[in-house]
Amino acid sequence: MHPSETSSDGSGLHERIYEIVRQIPEGRVATYGQIARWAGRCTARMAGYAMAAVPFSSDVPWQRVINSKGEVSTRSHGDGHVEQRDLLEAEGVVFNARGRVDLGQYGWSGPGISEQEMNDLLWRG
Template identity: 40%
Template sequence: MAAQYITDVHDVASSIPRGRVTTYGSIASFLTLGSARMVGWAMNKCLPGEEVPAHRVLNRKGELSGRNAFSTPTLMQERLEAEGVSVTDNKVDNFAELFWNPTELLE
């Protein structure tokens, strides 16, 4: 069961379009997991070589709260900026405009 939940989280994260972001809570709601922390735990299980864009998953305020899980604390920001996402003080600028809702997968 746990492996399926991690796979489901990674599948949703892999669907986030380049240059867009979502939140741990949005993924949790979409998958009916009940907790944004569960999504954070699953994102922390991304293995090297997996192409899960964990850098596109933020906290509800648009902050790069998962940045310390990356190999360097600036890598999350660097990856976002490489996609054209502006970040100031560890927070995505224009967060509301760049927000991607996982329910778009159902459309």
């Protein structure tokens, strides 16, 4: 890995992830796995850690990243998942009775990704 791609603490990777997440339009969502693939050299878990590390005063719309089931992931501490759902609903994202978002309707196709590629990504998790 090239030194400029990420520092030992992952801040370079985090910034790459944040740049992608900043592009997600209001009322749209992406999964941790999608963000990881778009960022490159990353896993869904790493994308999750980056979202958990978003500074409080950041302009990163962290609420727009959800899990591959279309659900808001619960947190081990606090009630951030409640805030995340509230923020998404305020943007017009609808959750079904099972607490899931229709990724086909609300999923973001990503930076320069076709609808077919988006569907392929959705079904691979």
